[in-house]
Amino acid sequence: MANPITTLRNSAEEFKQLDAKDKKRTITDSILNNALYILMLIFVIYTAIERPNFLSLGSLANLITQVAAYLPLALGIGGCIVLTGTDLSAGRVVGFTAALAGVFLQKADFANKMFSFLPTVNIWWILATMLIVIAIGAVIGLVNGFFVAKFSLHPFIVTLSTQLITYGIILWFFSLNGNNGQPISGLSAEYKDFVGGTMFRLGGVAVPWYVLYAILLTGLMWFIWNKTTFGKNMFAVGSNAEAAKVSGVNVFWTTVLVHTLAGAMYGYSGFIEGVRSGSVAANTGLNAECDAIAACVIGGVSFVGGTGKISGIIMGVCVLRLIFVALTMLGVDSSSLYIIKGAIILCACALDMRKYLVKK
Amino acid sequence: MDETPQSREQPRQLRGLYSHVKISVRALDTIIIACVAVIVILLVIDLQNPGFTITFDSKGGTDIPCHNQMYGELLELPEPPTREGYTFTGWYRDYACDDLWSVQEDTITQDITLYAGWHPNS
Numbered sequence: 001m002a003n004p005i006t007t008l009r010n011s012a013e014e015f016k017q018l019d020a021k022d023k024k025r026t027i028t029d030s031i032l033n034n035a036l037y038i039l040m041l042i043f044v045i046y047t048a049i050e051r052p053n054f055l056s057l058g059s060l061a062n063l064i065t066q067v068a069a070y071l072p073l074a075l076g077i078g079g080c081i082v083l084t085g086t087d088l089s090a091g092r093v094v095g096f097t098a099a100l101a102g103v104f105l106q107k108a109d110f111a112n113k114m115f116s117f118l119p120t121v122n123i124w125w126i127l128a129t130m131l132i133v134i135a136i137g138a139v140i141g142l143v144n145g146f147f148v149a150k151f152s153l154h155p156f157i158v159t160l161s162t163q164l165i166t167y168g169i170i171l172w173f174f175s176l177n178g179n180n181g182q183p184i185s186g187l188s189a190e191y192k193d194f195v196g197g198t199m200f201r202l203g204g205v206a207v208p209w210y211v212l213y214a215i216l217l218t219g220l221m222w223f224i225w226n227k228t229t230f231g232k233n234m235f236a237v238g239s240n241a242e243a244a245k246v247s248g249v250n251v252f253w254t255t256v257l258v259h260t261l262a263g264a265m266y267g268y269s270g271f272i273e274g275v276r277s278g279s280v281a282a283n284t285g286l287n288a289e290c291d292a293i294a295a296c297v298i299g300g301v302s303f304v305g306g307t308g309k310i311s312g313i314i315m316g317v318c319v320l321r322l323i324f325v326a327l328t329m330l331g332v333d334s335s336s337l338y339i340i341k342g343a344i345i346l347c348a349c350a351l352d353m354r355k356y357l358v359k360k
Numbered sequence: 361m362d363e364t365p366q367s368r369e370q371p372r373q374l375r376g377l378y379s380h381v382k383i384s385v386r387a388l389d390t391i392i393i394a395c396v397a398v399i400v401i402l403l404v405i406d407l408q409n410p411g412f413t414i415t416f417d418s419k420g421g422t423d424i425p426c427h428n429q430m431y432g433e434l435l436e437l438p439e440p441p442t443r444e445g446y447t448f449t450g451w452y453r454d455y456a457c458d459d460l461w462s463v464q465e466d467t468i469t470q471d472i473t474l475y476a477g478w479h480p481n482s
Contacts, residue, residue: 035392039399053432084376238376305376329431331410334471336402343402347395353378354388 033355036298036347040319047326054329057203064207066321068214069269069276071314074292074299075221076265078313079258081296082238084305085148085155087259090266090292092166093140094285097133097270099173101191102184102280104129110186114177121188129191134267140166141263142256149255174282185279195275210272217268222310224261234258239306294341295320297348304356320344415473416441417455421448424476429468437463441476449477 031038047054073090080087106113108120119125140162147158174181198206225231233254236244245251270285277284299316301308323344327337374381411428414435418424421441429436440448451474453459461474 032389032392035396039396043403051431086377303377304374328469330407331412331428331430332403332406333409336406339402340399343395343398347392347399350388350391350395353374353381353383354385354392356374356378357385357388 029358033351033358035351036319036344040323044322044326047330051329054326058205059203059325059329061202061205061207063318063321063325064202064211066325067314067317068208068211069272070288070291070295070321071214071317072217072265072272073269073288074295074313074317075218075310076262076269077289077292078296078301078308078310079225079234080155080262081293081301081303082234082306082308083155083255083258084238084303086159086293086303087144087155087262088159088289089140089144089163089166090262091285091288091290092163092170093137093263093266094270094273094288095280095283096140096166096170096173096285097137097267098274098277098280098284099170099184099270099282100136101129101133101271101274102187104132105188105191105274106184107186107188112179112182112186114179114184121190123190123194126191126194130268130271133271134264137267137270138260138264141260141266144263145256145259148259149252170282181282183279183281187275187279192275195272210275213268213272217265218310218314225310230254230257235306237306290341290345291320294345294348297345297352300352302352302356303349304352412468412471414468415471416451416476417473418443418476419455419478421446421476421478431469432467434467435461435463435474443476443478445481446478447481449479451475452477 044054053059073094077087077090103114104118105121105126106118144155144159144162147153148155171181174184195210196208199209199212200207225234233244233249236247236249237251237254241251244254269288273284274280295316296308296313297303297316298319299308299312299314301312301316323340324337327340373379409428411430413426414429415426416424416438418441421443424438424441427436427438435451437451442448449457451461453461453472453474455475457475457477460477
């Protein structure tokens, strides 16, 4: 009965309408999915206009230095998040290993040296200390991993308790040998040079050696995640532990090793943090895990599990540091920083879920 | 049927850490917009009054009012405080007066409290 031309016109109109709707939807989707990046871009442009030296080479050097300091921690936690877990003990482990590194590498003639029997600081002793603190971090990670893997306890519970236990050990350690909880200072010049010595200068601002170490470490982690069986198993366990088990992956050891590797990264971060903080206090490393988790989530390491890239984590750390460098240069009150951080984490998680739901 | 626009409002099963989360895309959109709004509002409020607060503890000397300075600036020295029977030796980062603030070199990077150093007159 209907005129074929009218029908055609109607369907064309419908198609047009649908297309417009789809177009609108696509635009809304892409704006929402990239909300954090768009916000950051506007903010960076604003900062660059307000403070022209934000775009200087010196500011770039500052950013690189900060990224290098926070990256290892995020790389460690990234593995735990791929396994749909997390690690709340990271900050305290950093604090503990920083304190150990500080005590091991105090100046020989320092009046308040905690342990006078320790050897004089030379390059071998520095390297040995680095390995010792990495090993101690790894042991704490191993404990986390064991409880998570063996009893299928949620990592929140396990790592929360190791966080508190580690803090107790830190407080106990700081009161050893008549130290009475004072910060550990008087770090030897060799240690300071090894970590924070100038590698080269960029726009008059020194870029320290630990930037190079962070690059090497990132390369190593990229290799582990992408080129080894262990890395592939990690993603398999993260996306579906049952299926991974059926196809012959050792879920227990994969989980234990991911946490151990993360612990080793915190140990390394502690070694760096000792020099960065100048003198190690009991609160060094407090809340460091929050920044690392936020960086991972921003960088697309999803709590859904089994997804994440090293490049994403680098991106996440860069975005977060860029925001904080800009906020500092603009002179924003530090109490607001915490609220902003919280909002960023919540927003990043919502984005993470949104991408998953819409894609599916 | 599953791909109709209505299905966007239906909660779908998430995995991993979110496996017990039941939330619609619309609710997520609201959360995202709310978070962005909070960040923007906080930034606007904070940028009305930027700068880091420099507080001076004169440790028994005349009171020095605090002031605001921007990132990367050298410290603007206030009038030195005075104290009966003591000579002012400078501003220090710590209460024990071990770590002198270098007026020529040190720049402001955060909120800071400086402590007056005193040397007793013989």
